[in-house]
Amino acid sequence: MSDDRLRRSYDMLLAIRADTGNDRGGCPPVERIASLIRREEDEDSRLALLDHVMACPFCQPEFELLRVAERASGEQARTTDP
Amino acid sequence: MAEQSDQVSQALDQVLARFAERVRYIGIRHGLTGSDVEDLLQEVRLRLWKALESDEKILGAPASYVHRTAVSAALDVLRRRRARRETPARLSRPSGLSVLGESPAADRMVEEMELQDQVGRALEQLIPARRSVVKMYLSGYGREEIADLLGWTEPKTRNLLYRGLSDLREKLTAMGIGPEALQ
Numbered sequence: 466m467s468d469d470r471l472r473r474s475y476d477m478l479l480a481i482r483a484d485t486g487n488d489r490g491g492c493p494p495v496e497r498i499a500s501l502i503r504r505e506e507d508e509d510s511r512l513a514l515l516d517h518v519m520a521c522p523f524c525q526p527e528f529e530l531l532r533v534a535e536r537a538s539g540e541q542a543r544t545t546d547p
Numbered sequence: 548m549a550e551q552s553d554q555v556s557q558a559l560d561q562v563l564a565r566f567a568e569r570v571r572y573i574g575i576r577h578g579l580t581g582s583d584v585e586d587l588l589q590e591v592r593l594r595l596w597k598a599l600e601s602d603e604k605i606l607g608a609p610a611s612y613v614h615r616t617a618v619s620a621a622l623d624v625l626r627r628r629r630a631r632r633e634t635p636a637r638l639s640r641p642s643g644l645s646v647l648g649e650s651p652a653a654d655r656m657v658e659e660m661e662l663q664d665q666v667g668r669a670l671e672q673l674i675p676a677r678r679s680v681v682k683m684y685l686s687g688y689g690r691e692e693i694a695d696l697l698g699w700t701e702p703k704t705r706n707l708l709y710r711g712l713s714d715l716r717e718k719l720t721a722m723g724i725g726p727e728a729l730q
Binding site: 513 | 566577636667670675696716726
């Protein structure tokens with residue numbers, strides 16, 4: 466099975482999870498998702514957290530929004546501040 | 548008074564112009580919806596205005612200050628959404644469902660759902676480091692992004708991804724899903 470085909474199946478899997486329930490009892494707080502982007506926890510914790518975030522149709526967009534804020538403003542700070 | 552307000556507004560536009568451009572570019576590329584991006588920009592603008600008040604202070608704010616404001620604004624946007632129990636919009640990546648067409652035949656749909664279930668189960672059988680990397684890859688992240696997030700070298704990331712995908716295919720094959728599955 467090609468990588469593209471696997472990606473499509475995975476995307477559909479997440480779409481179905483999103484449609485079949487929005488119980489977020491097992492989701493980490495947004496502060497922990499932010500710590501993932503800043504690499505603040507040890508590797509095992511980060512892997513466990515990523516494992517959830519990448520399989521959760523609700524945490525994934527939150528992770529992306531935090532990452533976008535971090536990247537967009539961080540790049541500017543690195544290039545313009547002394 | 549109105550003139551002062553215009554000057555503050557222009558200062559905010561100026562300070563946020565490049566940030567807004569980057570947020571829109573990166574955000575849309577990574578599947579965020581327009582409303583996610585605009586909510587974030589609005590929150591950053593509001594915070595800078597409340598904290599700095601004058602056009603001089605806004606124009607003099609270092610980029611690192613804007614950075615800290617942007618990150619805490621994103622956190623607050625998400626906290627508020629969770630408090631209101633809003634369901635986040637899914638990332639707008641090309642969905643497999645659209646590939647099937649609007650009204651796929653029922654038997655094709657059943658096959659697809661079985662396949663997704665098996666992909667999900669096979670993924671959970673991978674060892675943790677490979678599993679996370681493969682999930683990121685299947686979610687659309689490139690090797691460099693994965694390496695950056697995990698603080699790994701590119702060769703280490705490539706190796707774990709290659710082995711993870713290979714394990715995944717082996718497990719799918721053991722479940723009866725061959726390379727030709729649902730092309």
